[in-house]
Amino acid sequence: MASSRDDFIIAIRSAFLKKTTKQKFSLLTLVFLSIFIIFLSSFNFKIVNNLRSILNEVVFRSSFIVSIPENFIASSYKGILEYSNFYSEFNINKKELENLKAKEISNEIIISENNELKELIEDYRFSSNKILAKVIVDHDSPFLKTIIINKGSLDKVKIGTNIYDKSYLVGRVIEVNFRTSRVLLLSDLNSSVPISITPGNVQAIIIGNGDNTAEIKYIKDNLIDNIKDQGIAYTSGTGSIYKSGIPVGRINNIDNRFLVNFYSDFQQLKYVFAEIEEQETDTETIIEDNTDDYSSSSTEKIKLDILDEELEILRETNEKFLEENQTLKSQMNNSNIKILKLQKTLEEQNNLIKQNSIDQKELSFLRMNLIYSSKCQKSGFKKGFKVGTQEYKNCILNKGKKAND
Amino acid sequence: MIKFEKKNYLYKIYSFLPIIVLFVSVLNEFDFNYLNLDYFSFNFPFILIFYFALKEYNKFDYLLVFIAGLINDTVVGLPLGISSFSYILVCIFASYLRNITIRPHLIKDWFYFLFVISLINSINYSVLFLFFSYELDIMFYIINNLFTFLFYVPSSYFLNYYLKAIND
Numbered sequence: 001m002a003s004s005r006d007d008f009i010i011a012i013r014s015a016f017l018k019k020t021t022k023q024k025f026s027l028l029t030l031v032f033l034s035i036f037i038i039f040l041s042s043f044n045f046k047i048v049n050n051l052r053s054i055l056n057e058v059v060f061r062s063s064f065i066v067s068i069p070e071n072f073i074a075s076s077y078k079g080i081l082e083y084s085n086f087y088s089e090f091n092i093n094k095k096e097l098e099n100l101k102a103k104e105i106s107n108e109i110i111i112s113e114n115n116e117l118k119e120l121i122e123d124y125r126f127s128s129n130k131i132l133a134k135v136i137v138d139h140d141s142p143f144l145k146t147i148i149i150n151k152g153s154l155d156k157v158k159i160g161t162n163i164y165d166k167s168y169l170v171g172r173v174i175e176v177n178f179r180t181s182r183v184l185l186l187s188d189l190n191s192s193v194p195i196s197i198t199p200g201n202v203q204a205i206i207i208g209n210g211d212n213t214a215e216i217k218y219i220k221d222n223l224i225d226n227i228k229d230q231g232i233a234y235t236s237g238t239g240s241i242y243k244s245g246i247p248v249g250r251i252n253n254i255d256n257r258f259l260v261n262f263y264s265d266f267q268q269l270k271y272v273f274a275e276i277e278e279q280e281t282d283t284e285t286i287i288e289d290n291t292d293d294y295s296s297s298s299t300e301k302i303k304l305d306i307l308d309e310e311l312e313i314l315r316e317t318n319e320k321f322l323e324e325n326q327t328l329k330s331q332m333n334n335s336n337i338k339i340l341k342l343q344k345t346l347e348e349q350n351n352l353i354k355q356n357s358i359d360q361k362e363l364s365f366l367r368m369n370l371i372y373s374s375k376c377q378k379s380g381f382k383k384g385f386k387v388g389t390q391e392y393k394n395c396i397l398n399k400g401k402k403a404n405d
Numbered sequence: 406m407i408k409f410e411k412k413n414y415l416y417k418i419y420s421f422l423p424i425i426v427l428f429v430s431v432l433n434e435f436d437f438n439y440l441n442l443d444y445f446s447f448n449f450p451f452i453l454i455f456y457f458a459l460k461e462y463n464k465f466d467y468l469l470v471f472i473a474g475l476i477n478d479t480v481v482g483l484p485l486g487i488s489s490f491s492y493i494l495v496c497i498f499a500s501y502l503r504n505i506t507i508r509p510h511l512i513k514d515w516f517y518f519l520f521v522i523s524l525i526n527s528i529n530y531s532v533l534f535l536f537f538s539y540e541l542d543i544m545f546y547i548i549n550n551l552f553t554f555l556f557y558v559p560s561s562y563f564l565n566y567y568l569k570a571i572n573d
Contacts, residue, residue, distance in 0.1 A: 011504040027500065030471045030493045037475070037486030042536065052485060059432070059479040066432040137480065139433070141446075144539075146482045175482070182482055189540035210542050 053177040064136040130273040145188035164273040165264035194238035200226040216258040375400030431477040447552035458499035
């Protein structure tokens with residue numbers, strides 16, 4: 001029993017400490033060294049970061065050179081496959097091109113409309129410089145979906161810089177070296193993107209599933225029914241991680257699981273665009289306040305300033321409306337008084353006209369009475385009517401002719 | 406059989422071939438990913454390190470294995486030192502097996518290898534998940550483990566031929 005334990009201890013000691021003549025370090029030393037490096041890398045020391053950057057530069061370049069044969073084999077293999085499918089793909093592409101041309105025209109209209117609306121609300125716009133970057137390392141590791149590009153801090157690439165394939169979002173920079181950067185692809189498990197889904201304008205967060213797609217993870221329960229199959233997902237810009245309005249992919253509903261099929265094929269990335277943002281504003285006050293620092297706090301300040309201005313404009317407009325309202329009210333009162341006066345005058349004039357016509361009739365009767373009274377008046381020898389009766393009046397108006405005549 | 410004149414340049418390159426292949430594989434992540442086979446991946450450095458540590462091949466310097474680990478971390482984007490730690494653990498386990506074995510047997514080595522890579526991958530996963538808050542798919546680890554285990558036997562046949570050529 002004791003001897004077997006001794007054997008075990010001897011074997012362990014030998015495994016850890018024994019060095020052959022060729023070995024410079026024992027395994028125990030190397031274990032401690034690696035643990036020490038893990039500890040160092042977990043803290044954010046400047047020296048360690050610089051050393052790491054230098055190591056990254058060397059390793060990425062070496063990796064690019066070493067990967068050339070494998071990349072050549074892979075690209076040849078893909079080339080052969082593409083060549084065999086050339087004609088069928090050509091036909092599909094032809095149809096797709098026609099559709100896209102039609103869509104492009106409507107897109108141009110929408111873009112110009114959007115710009116006009118932005119100018120109308122005096123919004124601040126981002127003008128961006130997209131720089132072309134070559135993918136130098138893309139191993140499509142099953143554990144971490146990252147790529148290395150040949151642009152770094154010297155090209156003004158920063159942590160968080162958005163990376164595009166054509167105009168589609170690919171990922172963002174998570175590590176910057178002098179001339180290289182590491183890009184975390186959207187398909188990685190650690191990548192989460194706030195998106196808007198159209199139609200329905202549903203807000204959600206997607207998380208990569210390590211399999212060249214992403215899954216909708218966070219969404220309000222009552223909005224899940226609003227999502228439609230083949231809906232378009234684009235960045236919402238929430239959290240200022242990604243710029244808003246960048247196309248991400250199409251929604252695919254598989255067994256009530258909403259997956260996002262990315263527009264870009266992450267396994268085929270050769271060149272990408274890194275967006276270096278430069279902010280420009282329309283209002284003078286914002287320009288004065290704006291410095292070269294595009295930190296999130298300054299962005300928030302600009303937004304607040306714009307909102308304050310909008311509020312001030314609304315207040316002024318409201319006051320103007322109130323004033324106008326008062327003026328209109330007083331004008332309306334005056335008009336009502338005028339109308340009443342005019343109505344009264346009209347009534348008086350009507351009465352006068354009526355009186356006049358009565359007087360005219362009376363005058364005509366009196367004139368006729370003078371002429372025909374002898375014919376109509378009743379006397380001792382003659383038949384007639386009593387003065388003042390209706391019959392007498394009728395007789396006068398009939399010029400002395402009686403009803404019986 | 407290939408025969409070399411000793412102290413020849415070609416012989417020197419040939420004798421350092423395991424280390425060269427190790428460096429190429431960590432720089433290139435030699436794992437046929439471009440075939441786009443779902444879930445297919447294997448850890449070739451583990452096979453190489455375990456085999457040559459088990460055979461106590463004198464050109465297979467542990468320091469170089471350690472550096473290869475650092476390079477792997479840089480390429481994959483893991484925290485520095487994780488792969489070095491894993492590779493050195495593989496060396497330790499292989500060295501222990503060598504010390505306790507009188508009559509080597511491929512099948513025993515094979516299952517011991519399965520135990521070693523499972524343990525090391527578990528440590529890797531735990532460290533990355535607990536200390537570095539990495540989101541990782543455990544399924545990939547399990548499948549990677551399985552394929553690495555399956556590839557050990559055919560790889561060891563090839564590597565036996567290599568060692569035979571060196572010894573001759």
